[in-house]
Amino acid sequence: MPYTSVLARRYAHGLLGVVRTGGRLPETSQELHRFLDLFTENANFREAMLNPAYSARERRELLDQVAPQLNLSSETTNFLRLLIEKRRMENIGEMVEAFDELYRQEAGIIRAEVVVAEDVSPELENRVTQVVQKISGKTPEVLVQKDPSIIGGMKIRMGNTILDASIKTKLERLREKLIEPSTAS
Template identity: 30%
Template sequence: MAQLIAKRYAKALFDIALENHRIDEFEHQVHMVYQILDSEKEFMKILQHPQILMDEKIKMLEEIFSSKVSNELMGLLVLMIQKNRQEYILEILTTFLEEVKNYKGIVTATVVSAVPLTTEQINKITQKLISSLNKQIQIETQVDPSIIGGLKIRVGDRILDASIEGKLHSLKSQLYDLQLV
């Protein structure tokens, strides 16, 4: 249900941005609003609190965002409060940003390594992914010491596991299969 709600509102905002040729502007504003709301957990609790009046919530949103975002985005935020769907705001904003990435042909690749990667290593991985996928790549890095070494790369629903942990797991499975024969 939450995904359906987020998709509908995000798609409506995306359609408005596309129709008005303001994709980049909306993307920047949505990203800014998302960062603020995601980092201010207490503010989100206030927006979701049932004993705070709707008008007060709207007034707070307008004081914070009205001078920083378009009327369309402000209208969406106000509508979320009016419809009592404020708990979906972050998901709607995330879904909108995903719509923009799809529109621009940008794919997010998550690279997991045992130690932090250098900028040079990230650039090499990015170039290899660009050449193999023929798409723009946005890299997100994560550090997970449990993989011991190597990399895990996730692009969409595809995963390349070149980690030592993955190889050990594969070897363990092969040895287990040998014992059964």
């Protein structure tokens, strides 16, 4: 695991410990994402937060200006202040990702990435959600992605488990079976 990933998890664990007692896990995740959106989409803001030419005090003042606009709680704002003080703001994306992962574990939520060739109906998405819940025993957070290269069917990825029912994979397996006997003779 890379150093920044270990670092991101350490900071995320710390924040989780602070907000867990108040039951503010979903709200904190949303607040972090609002801040991250501003950080990634606004080049001037990102530059000001990362540029060592600005003092920590100036960066904290900038944070204090945007915190009310982003509706950030004191816990989230204090966490971001800590990142400014420790010069860790460049890792904010990884920290938000690590926090979300810990939050999902804590809340019994599993992320399921579903890859399909074409747009899916809400009914099919609901059926996939039910299947994922039945298999995992957790509340699924389903993310649907379109990839025409799979031709048809779908792939479902839940953590380290991949269920591949794509036509592309079935054709590849069929091809391997057809080629295998001819290479053995």
